[in-house]
Amino acid sequence: MLHFLTYAFIQKAYLAGTFIAVLCAMLGLFLVLRKLSLIGDGLAHVSFGAIGLGLFFGIYPFYVAVPVVVVASWFILKLTEKARIYGDAAIGVVSSFGIAGGVILASLSNGFNVDLFSYLFGNILAISDQEVYLSLLLSVVVLLAILLLYNDLFSVTFDSEYARITGIRTERINLFLTSFTAVTVVLAIKVVGIMLVSSLLILPAVTALQIARGFKGAVSISILAAIASVLIGITVSYFLDLPAGATIVMCNIVFFAAALAAKGIAGSPVQPH
């Protein structure tokens, strides 16, 4: 029964999946609380264009996607700050640009080829050694950065005006947050694919928000739910021969439903006066 654990592709999927899950869980909490949940969706759409670009020019797609998506995330931020556009509209603008670009590039290279299509739904069970190393390296860098900036991110998310008067450079922290998100989105595409990236950012966070009794607690619950979903999802998908990405998302949904039920049993929190 446990023989499957000796397969290299399962080990690689567990390893890369766990690191990416932790990243998504932490960043997702900040994004959800700042009402930027759909930035993951928008940046994933940009990845579609960027991956199309990479395939078109014959460059390894992730090498194109990471810088392009990071720049797109800055662009979303600038649009929100300077062009008097709300965050969700800015995400919409950048996102449609990504999809349209991807479709045009795909058509120029004679239609959707298998490669581009495979990115839409991801497949962590097919992750290559190179992708595992890249995922681990980027995950560790981003995780360290989040830990070092934890209190700044917490403060800006809680009350950004107050954060400014405690000397925190909120614009810079926002820039870090969106850049980290951009890198994470590109990595998460391997796990669940472009179509489902935002679920990895949103679901563990909203699960945690149902039952957490503090911000640190919320971070811990979000991380646990994300890791458990990835590990269980990969395992179930292997045994039942289901697509890994979709199964991971379904596990996340089950955790969310359980948290919702647990909150219902415990009684809803007292409304603020």
Add this chain to the structure above:
Amino acid sequence: MSAILKVKDLSVGYGTSEVLNSVSFTLDKGDYVALAGPNGSGKTTLIKTILGLMEIRSGQIELFGATAGSFHQWDLIGYLPQRVNVFNPLFPATVREAVSLGLLSRKRFPKIFSRSDEARIDDTMELMGITDIKNRLVGELSGGQQQRTFLARALVSSPELLILDEPSTALDPQARENFFELIKTLNHERGITIILITHDISQIGQYANRLLYLDKTVIFYGLFSEFCQSEEMNRFFGHFSQHMICQQHH
């Protein structure tokens, strides 16, 4: 007396409209200033400009001897924003976590709390009488408890200047009185300079020693006693209003 805050010919505006016009005043250490004025008179704008949240159109602000752009000692200033627009009630922060955020002004990168920081957070919660609710979520507290939590956040960095934006609006009369007593103690015993925005100047006269009455520009700035004896203010407010403001001032 050393000046903590100097505002000179300050003008601030949005687009073509001017919210503050040529505002000048000086605050000395230990002052307790009530900042009053009608709705839209620019009280909150003045505070936000002092706090560096809004741009100066013309004029100058000096905080603790440093001009606005070069001032970085944010731990010297504590700020209690208007409760209504401060935070998302669904945010899962405990009272202790919220209070700790006030200490970030004293920290440099990486902003990780030391043991002495933790002790300072605990001491401030003790001072505010919120130790027993330190693990509760801020969003689940009553208005008065939230007010104390955010006051603790403002005080945890041991500021020398405390700025309070309409702190009494969320409180019932008893909680309001306790709150004003607490601020008075901070002013008298710790020598903290206070600026308190209020629309209720008749009550604040019991506590504050100075009045800054604003209506886009300074209508009056000085001691409450001077205000009450001022013929000019008598003409401006009418005898009845001036009497209402002054009657409770001891």
